Amino acid sequence: MDGVEGTGVGASVPRREDDRYMRGRGQYIGDIKLAGMKDVAFLRSPVAHGHIRAVDIPDALRSKVTIAADMVGVKAIRAVTALPGFKVSEQPALADGKVRYVGELLAMCVAGDRAEAEDIAQAIAVDFDELPAVHDMLQAREADAPLLHEQWGDNVFLESVVDDPNFDTVAEKATVHIMREFRTARQCMAPLEGRGVVAQWDNRLEQLVVYSATQMPHIVRTGLSDCLGIDHGKIRVIAPDVGGGFGYKGILLPEEVAICWLAMQVRHPVRWLEDRREQLSANANCREHHYVVTAHADSTGRLIALEAKAHVDSGAYSAYPFSACLEAAQVGSILPGPYDFEGFRCTTWSSATNKPPILPYRGVARTGVCFALELMIDAIAREVGREPHEVRQLNLVPASAMPFDNITAKHFDSGDYPECLRRAVEAIDVPGIRARQAKGEADGRLIGVGLSIFCEQGAHGTSVYSGWGIPMVPGHEQCSARLTPDGELELRIGAHSHGQGLETTLAQVANEVLGIDIDAVKLVHGDTQYTPYSTGTWGSRCMVMSGGAVARACQAIGERAARIGATLLQTDVESVQIENGNVVAPGGTVSLAEIARVWYLKPQDLPPDVDPAGLEVTVGYKPDRDTGTFSYAAHAALVAVDPELGHVEILDYAIVEDGGVLVNPMIVDGQVSGGTAQGIGTALYEEMPFDAQGQPLASTLADYLLPGPVEVPDVRILHMETPSPYTEFGQKGIGESGAIGPPAAIGNAINDALKELGVEVDALPITPRRLLALIQAAAT
Amino acid sequence: MKPVAFDYERPASLEDAIALLSGAGARVLAGGQSLGPMLNLRLAQPELLVDITYIPELKTAERQGDGLWLGACVTHAEIEDGAVPDVTNGALAFVAGGIAYRAVRNRGTVGGSLAHADPAADWVTCLSALGADAVIAGPSGERRVPVSEFLSGAFETALEVGEILRGVWIPTLSSAASWGYYKFCRKAGDFAEAIGAVLQDPERGIVRTVLGATNARPIVIDGAYGDESVRASIDSQGGDMDAYDRQVHFVTAKRAAMIAGVRVA
């Protein structure tokens, strides 16, 4: 998308950071080389569940190996929530007494290089009393299931209930009742760059300096401070260039705690670089849900009530800071989707299993929820014999109702959902596809069209997160801004870019406010030493929160500069304004650069009564309401299914997206495209299976399939623009949307293609194996 | 993960390579596209790698008798690009182009692929269908076996310790010959879920159907193509194939037969 002219809000400015990325000059964790640095390899548990009986380390290697018993005084990672009934897990940096998943850290081995460190790990023998494994979230709740955390008495982090005493009375009004069961696979986030940490103790500063591939440097510091028992001031976390995160880099890992502890014991820097096998089989797990959903509708397809029982496979521990319950809490609150109906109830269970902790992945629970809900809508449509888009139109919240508080008290800020859907139907050409289906395909494949529509809550703040009471509750987002002597504008924020292009978009915001050239704007981020505290980059919040904070800080700088400028122009501050990086009065102009030069280098030119506040400010920002922005989108997919091989090809894919005012439309399109590729992975390819012993069955990208360029079609992205009434420029969070809609749209398209065969998909990813089994079952 | 420490030699002649391989813990390195990952995952922990890609005679590709000689170290990319004479009416180039991604094809070799004997590999199925011979060199001289015998099972071959696969000899197809090759994989460049290969060469009196990407060596069916004989072979030789495997193997064979023109839709 082209966007508006110029370099302010709305312009598709090329990304400034791409110059170093595209030339291979980015500086990632793997590029950091400190003198004397040694490498760490972790010995990981080969069993999913068991007591550690003995660890046998050859004497000659003992000084190079750390086990739990060595880490005296280090606290376990605890990600507690305030939700009533939540059970706490203690995740030690190195397994202590018991292991609860394959890949859990047993020992930390340090050597001159990684290969040697792995040699040491290979020489350690660990003896286990193996226990039967909990390998599935439903099995976890069976009466005789083995217990992960014995003191709990069961394997449930949290059961939460959204109830409505009148539900049955409401549901009775319905004539159509449909029940379906769905499963989404356990997935692995797969950023190009894995996790990695370099840590060093600085004797002069008495400070632990931690370079970490993280999207949340301040939260990592808080977590490290808790676990290591040292003050925040003794820890500096630096996040250099970060090669993708998607949520995975928002987590405090046990590896980080262990490495940092080690750095405090030894006299040299230490490093751990995650490899793909560690990432896939032990770390970046996400997304695994199970649903039983019942929809109650009338004979036209009008939804009257919806009820669900949902499980989330939370894995062995509550991960810091998002906890084991964020995912299920979301399920219970977002399942109603963009629809308006009368009755809702939902029970969710966050099951503990002998698998790696589940972590929030782009879209978090929305992707699974959207799949479950949107397949239900199509099932209703089939049942009442109408086009799925007509049934959606009956149920969507209308534009006239905005802003709208839905049945779970979500506050939809603005938008025209029915129009968005209408445009998606038009873009994919549903009538044309119906005609083509009637003719049939020459190659014998079956084609089908599918839709999904959903909203994406972004930048939700204090009021939302304090309710969950997880270790991290976002407050005001801050920006420190200062003009330097040569007129550059430094912006310091605590959030971090892991590929989103904040160095560009936040400069655009400064340009919008001050008219300053974007090349004169420097973003300082990714370093706790230099930036104000922030919960970091997650939940599609940066453009709203950091963008808002930058705008306010620039306004404040503008006011300061105006006062000095007015003095220099020998006029009063009421008669000046900021234009194109200058302070302008009717009788003259002085540039911000000149004002800065005088303030810093020629203070003798300023009158004695000049405002002493200077050209440096820190401003905190929250939108007018902090319940979140609601961007929304409709996805439309056309697929061809090979009924003999179960292969699915995406023939066309269109998205109509409303993210409010887009600060940089080109970057937004990139976000939507990338997310959609990930959503296609969720729909058709990505799965981390475990066997009954809790062994992960995929440990390389040969077994864990990611979609490639051939599998991801050219996605057509169309935009609507309904500003948010609550944010600085009307912008909304839009970073996750692309990853939410595809499984639902593609699942519905496949169901549409196979309608005559009586096939309905019920599990993700929709692999040839699953599809052929469904086709065969339907035929018998 | 990183490999264990190993020594590396790059001999210039086959004799030197064979001599180096006589030591314990020695292993051939060709393109490294299968061995590399195995080293990194520490599934292979050799003491010595003998890199054979600098041995000139293993890089040759030329017509020889009524067929084509391909040295073991000819790469997938060289075959894809037509840098070797075409005796198979385009079959070799077509199959090569469908292996993995270009980066893998640039280094991966036909000999390495056969010696690795992954049932899902393309040359394993393709060369069985074409009736190629494998030529093996070792301390006690040279021997020649049909590729279908060279492959003795999943990741198992007729190679004895210390032996090197020198190359393959592929018989020339007559101009009237037709072939069909249908590879079913979940994504482009991925290893196959199932491969069907069918060759029909009336002048040489050959009709052959090969089912690849099984759990063992390819299933070779000589004689006229028939849906029923394919199903019967899957039943008798498919090992522990489940319903899905049976279905996709049957369908890929059927589609290969249609492409080769020995079966109509």
Ligand SMILES: Cc1cc2nc3c(=O)[nH]c(=O)nc-3n(C[C@H](O)[C@H](O)[C@H](O)COP(=O)(O)OP(=O)(O)OC[C@H]3O[C@@H](n4cnc5c(N)ncnc54)[C@H](O)[C@@H]3O)c2cc1C
């Ligand atoms: C991402 C990826 C995707 C792939 N997809 C496919 C695919 O779709 N289809 C496919 O067919 N293949 C695929 N491959 C495998 C690829 O074709 C390899 O090139 C091939 O399997 C091995 O050849 P190489 O020359 O790299 O052998 P190497 O990796 O060097 O060696 C493999 C094994 O063979 C032995 N060896 C090698 N050469 C000889 C010889 N001349 N004599 C005796 N022993 C020898 C080695 O000791 C080793 O055990 C893929 C590989 C990758 C990395």
